[in-house]
Amino acid sequence: xxxxxxxxxxxxxxxxxxxxxxxxxxxxxxxxxxxxxxxxxxxxxxxxxxxxxxxxxxxxxxxxxxxxxxxxxxxxxxxxxxxxxxxxxxxxxxxxxxxxxxxxxxxxxxxxxxxxxxx
Numbered sequence: 001x002x003x004x005x006x007x008x009x010x011x012x013x014x015x016x017x018x019x020x021x022x023x024x025x026x027x028x029x030x031x032x033x034x035x036x037x038x039x040x041x042x043x044x045x046x047x048x049x050x051x052x053x054x055x056x057x058x059x060x061x062x063x064x065x066x067x068x069x070x071x072x073x074x075x076x077x078x079x080x081x082x083x084x085x086x087x088x089x090x091x092x093x094x095x096x097x098x099x100x101x102x103x104x105x106x107x108x109x110x111x112x113x114x115x116x117x118x119x
Contacts, residue, residue: 069098
């Protein structure tokens with residue numbers, strides 16, 4: 001019932017496919033805001049962000065934008081407060097940046113509205 005996923009094996013494979021499919025690949029860019037299309041209401045036209053290493057500012061134009069940043073984890077104090085505190089299967093780096101990008105521009109959030117309550 002459990003499948004081990006070794007991310008270190010998949011990341012280079014996906015990165016190579018992205019390099020072959022794209023004309024340009026940008027790494028280490030922190031997207032801070034989405035840009036809305038002034039001619040088409042409720043349409044995201046791109047994004048802005050900066051390189052976390054050298055501070056270079058980028059403006060991206062796009063026909064479609066997919067945000068894969070994820071929701072938030074470790075917001076609430078877990079029930080296990082002893083030795084098990086912090087030992088959850090949620091991603092520790094999931095900082096709710098998807099919410100921070102999408103909510104200010106009023107985008108439709110799909111499959112982000114659930115809360116898991118484990119027995």
